[in-house]
Amino acid sequence: MTSNRPYLIRALYEWLVDNDLTPHLLVDAAKEDVVVPVQFVEEGRIVLNVTPTAVRGLQLGNDYITFNARFGGTPMDVVVPPEAVLGIYARENGRGMLFPDEVLPEDDDTPPDDDPKPPRDRPTLKVVK
Secondary structure, eight states: OOOSHHHHHHHHHHHHHHTTOOEEEEEETTSTTOBOOGGGOBTTEEEEEOOTTTOEEEEEOSSOEEEEEEETTEEEEEEEOGGGEEEEEETTTOOEEEOOOOOOOOOOOSOOOOOOOOOOOOOOOOOOO
């Protein structure tokens, strides 16, 4: 089963923008495939303003969140896998969602248990007067 995180990020982003709020992404910058300006990373995390006026070409995909933004006047292409997003919230009031660490089930190569369960007695009905 695929992660629901990208779907929740898209839904919350749309909800925040529809309510004229400023969506921010809290990102774990240490995760693999994260491309963010390292000079703005604090304690392994970075907060990204992803309001439509702050970014260009925002794509909230299932595999990557990508956009172009200026950091200190320098344009940069940002890439964030959804699993690196720790939360999405409004700058104005903090409304949004923080995501727990996601552990996807591993493919288990062990065959199913061949030991059948012992047969149970058949249920019976009784007439009650």
